[in-house]
C-alpha cells in the first residue's frame with residue numbers, strides 16, 4: 001500500500017500526509033501561521049546570505065588577480081633593477097599560480113581559497129626565512145589579504161551549510 005502523499009506548500013516536494021516538517025526545505029507543515037511566517041522570514045535571510053557569499057567569491061577572485069598583478073610588477077622591478085632571472089621567474093610563477101587559482105575559484109571556492117592561502121602564507125614564510133625584515137614591509141596589506149581570504153572562506157562555508165540544510 002502506498003503512503004498518502006501531499007505536496008509541501010513551500011517547495012512543492014512530495015511529503016507524507018502526516019509530515020510535520022518538509023524533509024526537503026524544513027518548512028513547518030504542521031506548524032502555526034506564526035511559525036510558518038518565521039520560517040519564510042528566516043529563509044529569505046538565508047537566501048540573501050547565500051547570494052552575498054557568491055558576491056564574496058567574485059570579490060575574492062578580484063583580490064587574487066590584484067595580488068597576482070603585484071607579483072608581475074615585482075617580477076618586472078626585480079628584472080629591471082637586479083637582472084635576477086631566478087627571482088623574476090619566482091615572482092612570475094607565483095603570479096601565474098594565483099591567477100589560475102583566482103580563475104578557478106568560482107568552481108570550487110573552498111579548495112581554491114585554501115590553496116591560495118597556502119601559497120601566500122608559504123611565500124611570506126619564505127620571505128621570513130630569507131630576511132625577517134621583508135615580512136614587515138607592507139605588513140598591513142599582508143594582513144588585509146590574509147584576512148579577506150579567511151573571511152571569504154568562512155562566508156562560503158556558512159553558505160554551503162545553509163544550502164545543504166535547506167536545499168537552497
Ligand SMILES: [Zn+2]
Nearest residue numbers: 008011022025
Ligand atoms: Zn518543502
